[in-house]
Amino acid sequence: MATVDIRAVTKAYGATPVIHGVDIDIRDGEFVVLVGPSGCGKSTLLRMIAGLENISGGEIRIGSRVVNDVPPKERDIAMVFQNYALYPHMTVGANMGFSLKLRNAPKAEIDGRVNRAAGILGLSHLLDRFPRQLSGGQRQRVAMGRAIVRDPQVFLFDEPLSNLDAKLRVQMRTEIKELHQRLKTTTVYVTHDQIEAMTMADKIVVMHDGVVEQIGAPLDLYDAPANQFVAGFIGSPSMNFIKGKVDATGAAAFVTPSGARLPLERLPEGAAGKDAVYGLRPEHIRISPDGVPVEIVVVEPTGSEILVIARLGEQEIACLFRERLSLKPGETIHIAPQAGVTHLFDGATGRRL
Amino acid sequence: MADIAAHRASPSPFRAWLSRVGQGRHLLGLLFLLPAAVFLLFFLTYPLGLGVWLGFTDTRIGREGVFIGLENYESLMGDSVFWLAVFNTLLYTIGASILKFALGLWLALLLNQNLPFKSFFRAIVLLPWVVPTVLSAIAFWWIFDAQFSVISWALIKLGLIDHNINFLGDTTNARASVIAANVWRGIPFVAISLLAGLQTIPQSLHEAATLDGATGWQRFRYITLPMLSPIIAVVMTFSVLFTFTDFQLIYVLTRGGPLNATHLMATLSFQRAIPGGQLGEGAAIAVAMIPFLLSAILFSYFGLQRRKWQQGGGD
Known part of the structure; x- marks a missing residue:
């Protein structure tokens, strides 16, 4: 187990920079999730930690050792790939024991460690199968088993669940988290799925x-996103962004172009009269007789809750209600934000005000 | 319903026949098979059958032969030239195939790297395969010429030797020379096929192996080679068949000489049958190649059966 320190790391392909100076501290035993949309550089960063990509600038340390010029095999890390990268011509057991075989470990030790890892993952009865004969979830487990057998300093996961169906993904999510709680190995996990990030991480990047837009614990990111990007990325359904101005006359409020007034809990310094974006999560909207009138466009009941898309002036707002309400498109309802959960962002920079 | 039935019952007998054929799966299937079957029958089965039959006769050019049983084969048994040709053919096939495999694999591995001008090199590698054999054989004839050989010239200029090498006049040299020419011609097929095979190996397997601690050699030994083995089996089977039945290269370069040292079964068969006029004996030599070719095919048939790891569910 080890810490991972990423200091001012940059990456460029030729003249094209793709990572512009990233700093991340990963504590020993921490489960860190790198999350972001496709092409944000998260996988590249992971591959730089693994040593599969060169580091163009900055420094990566694993433990106390700078690994910039250390070849992958000497970094003592194990990686689970998106497509699992199981060796198709080797049995499950041989796949898991391959790294030990390369180290010329004695047969008894290889068998012992493979059996132990297989036991942890429930693969004991599959050790003689070939990868093609396994289901997606089983292959995923074998890929993790291959990592566990190594007992490395750091586990790296590169979108490991994206090839699985939705149900299996939820199940494997739990299994990976359980595994981490059991082994307590430092883990860096890359995903584009914010739900995976929220549910699994100790710390989200x-x-x-x-x-890096923001680093923090899942709930910190949810409660206090540093900017509009993070606010929109974390949480599902996404936060509503309503454009308008801050009006400081009388009780501080946010005024939309259509003239609706939304309450502000506090007036950030220097915000008065400024163009701004009002952030409101769908689940933080309630129906209130003295709220803002909106016209319902679409109603999507899911059983446990109702998602309502409503129109406020020119802008659409998603509202999530836990109550069973009988709502119809075309109706007008009055909505208001719950107390203490509204967000305000700078209209120009998107930064939190 | 009645309308449809009436419509179906076409008045024209030809159309009725057509619709019957169209609906009968077996009949239609046979119909579609017919062109290919006719083609195979005329251009493969008939010549093969004729060859086998001729082998059992004493046919000469201009004279109808009679059935003489195994007489041709009996005389071949005691024919030292025939046995020399068998030996030459095996030497030629085994030697050239090993070299083609080793060099072809090496070239494929090189071309699979991220070289500059990659597609240019890949195109160039195909050249020996594209050039007509006779043309390249004539070029080799010049290269191996006793007086004007460019190799001899270069080596003399470099001061490595002091007189021309007798490439095609000496038995050992001649054998080596024709093998070299065959290897040059056969490498592209092996290299490009193996390159195609290499590209089906996902990069992530190499990365996973690297992280597992494999060196370059270990990645080749434990990942590349086993995953390439099905393709190697196909490619080398074809390569062996091509080499074993080679005729053009030898015929242009040496015509089987010197002292029959480069006579292959194919060239000897031609030599006896056409210039020599002994069609029956020539056919017998050609038929004698069949067991060798058949065993190569059987070897590949069993070798090519899907590996256990390739079986099972899809992805």
């Missing part, structure tokens, strides 16, 4: 266009 949100990346966008090669920069």
